[in-house]
Amino acid sequence: xxxxxxxxxxxxxxxxxxxxxxxxxxxxxxxxxxxxxxxxxxxxxxxxxxxxxxxxxxxxxxxxxxxxxxxxxxxxxxxxxxxxxxxxxxxxxxxxxxxxxxxxxxxxxxxxxxxxxxxxxxxxxxxxxxxxxxxxxxxxxxxxxxxxxxxxxxxxxxxxxxxxxxxxxxxxxxxxxxxxxxxxxxxxxxxxxxxxxxxxxxxxxxxxxxxxxxxxxxxxxxxxxxxxxxxxxxxxx
Numbered sequence: 001x002x003x004x005x006x007x008x009x010x011x012x013x014x015x016x017x018x019x020x021x022x023x024x025x026x027x028x029x030x031x032x033x034x035x036x037x038x039x040x041x042x043x044x045x046x047x048x049x050x051x052x053x054x055x056x057x058x059x060x061x062x063x064x065x066x067x068x069x070x071x072x073x074x075x076x077x078x079x080x081x082x083x084x085x086x087x088x089x090x091x092x093x094x095x096x097x098x099x100x101x102x103x104x105x106x107x108x109x110x111x112x113x114x115x116x117x118x119x120x121x122x123x124x125x126x127x128x129x130x131x132x133x134x135x136x137x138x139x140x141x142x143x144x145x146x147x148x149x150x151x152x153x154x155x156x157x158x159x160x161x162x163x164x165x166x167x168x169x170x171x172x173x174x175x176x177x178x179x180x181x182x183x184x185x186x187x188x189x190x191x192x193x194x195x196x197x198x199x200x201x202x203x204x205x206x207x208x209x210x211x212x213x214x215x216x217x218x219x220x221x222x223x224x225x226x227x228x229x230x231x232x233x234x235x236x237x
Contacts, residue, residue, distance in 0.1 A: 044121040048113050052105040053097040059117045061218055063090030071095040071110055073103050075167030076177075079207045080110075086211035089218075103169050104176065111177040115184025118218075124236075125149060127224045132216035136209035141196030145189070145209035147217050151237040153183040158192035159206060161199045174203055178210075186237070187217075 042061035049055075067084035069077050072095060084091040093114075097106030122128065133146035143159070155178055161171040182189040191209070196202040 042121045042123075044117045046113055046117045046120070048109065048116075050109070053095060053109040055096075055109055055113045056094045057113050057117050058090075058092040059114070059121055060090035061118070061121045063088055066090045067092070069093045071106060072097055072099050073106060073168060075169050075203075076103075076107060076110065078167075079203065080114075082204060082207045083211045083214075086208050087214045089211075089214070103173060107169065107173045108176045108180045111180030112184045115181040115186075118181075118185045118187075118214075122149065122218060124228060125151075126226050126228055127220045129217055129219050129221045129224075132213045134209055134212040134216075135194070136205050136212060138201045138205040138208070140198065141201040141205045142194040143196070143202070143205040143209045144192045144194055145206075145213045147190075147210075147213045148188040149186070149217050150188050151186045152188060153186050154188040155179045155182040156190040156192075158190075159202065160193060161202060162197075163199050166199050166203055171199065171203075174206065178206070 043059065044061075045056070045058040047056045065085040065088045067081055067090065069080050069084070069091060071077055071080070071093065080091060080093065083089070091114075093110070095106060095110060097103075097109065099106060128149060130149050131147070133144070135142060135144050157175050157178065159174070161174075164171055166174075178189065178191060189210075191206055193202060193206075196205070
């Protein structure tokens with residue numbers, strides 16, 4: 001009796017394995033299963049060293065929102081933590097900049113390197129959703145963000161602040177960061193403040209809106225399969 005039970009269990013296991021294999025074959029035929037996409041690893045490490053800044057970053061586009069960020073600018077760290085947490089992109093970032101002069105070089109160069117890392121991580125952009133938009137609320141503030149991962153960089157900046165500094169950062173540097181990021185990532189990015197009073201809220205909501213929009217735009221669309229989401233056949237510009 002014990003031998004019969006083992007035989008039956010083994011037979012059931014074989015039948016289940018065969019059914020699973022057949023199901024996978026059908027999924028491949030109908031384009032719902034793509035081995036290349038399943039095994040795709042979108043992890044990038046970049047280093048950039050100039051006379052003004054030294055930056056090392058690792059991005060995992062399919063992460064869990066884990067981060068370890070040190071730019072030397074506390075408020076920028078706080079903003080980038082929001083970007084990681086709400087986009088689910090893992091960001092490991094270490095920066096040494098000429099902060100004895102001011103924050104400008106560090107802020108802009110961080111935008112450059114993060115944009116370059118995103119662009120490299122997306123590769124040919126096969127299977128991505130590409131377009132996304134969001135409106136994000138933080139108390140009295142509402143920010144609109146729309147994005148196209150088109151390979152044609154552009155920034156439309158409709159955000160203003162009522163004070164010159166937020167933390168240790170000049171308010172004008174937020175534009176510099178978003179411009180550097182968009183142009184180096186090769187994305188078309190539109191950010192608008194619909195309303196808002198508190199400058200901290202305005203800046204933070206911009207980064208959170210970017211994060212939520214990125215999360216969707218870079219996600220893999222299983223119906224897209226291994227195609228590039230463009231009738232032109234390329235998203236490289």
